[in-house]
């Protein structure tokens with residue numbers, strides 16, 4: 001069973017994403033990177049995580065090849081920001097996903113990607 005199925009599909013992923021960005025815009029390290037209107041970012045993240053976790057390719061069908069590391073290069077991503085990003089996601093998952101081992105699998109998967117996006121020292 002894919003992480004997508006275990007999480008409950010796109011509707012549940014979108015709920016996690018909404019909570020996640022509430023945490024992001026309240027985080028002093030992350031908030032300055034994001035536009036005032038976070039809604040389009042939320043929508044793209046829901047599409048991306050759907051396919052990243054093994055569901056249908058919603059992001060690619062609308063926006064083309066993700067090239068996610070390249071898309072993040074304009075932003076200074078430090079180890080501290082990657083940790084903050086993962087902490088925002090951990091707290092969102094704790095609110096929506098009761099199964100602790102599922103939460104850990106999701107965070108494990110995301111942490112590889114988050115650390116891979118680090119492009120700035122400090």
Ligand code: HEM
Nearest residue numbers: 033034035041044045048075077081082085110113114117
């Ligand atoms: C490591 C820490 C990370 C930081 C600081 C970060 C920051 C950002 C920022 C600033 C944007 C652009 C918002 C905008 O102006 O539109 C963005 C977009 C996005 N990020 Fe991240 N991000 C991080 C990690 C991740 C990870 C781990 C994923 C997925 C596994 C991810 C997925 C996305 C997606 C799907 C978008 C929208 C891309 C698009 O515009 O098409 N990010 N991120």
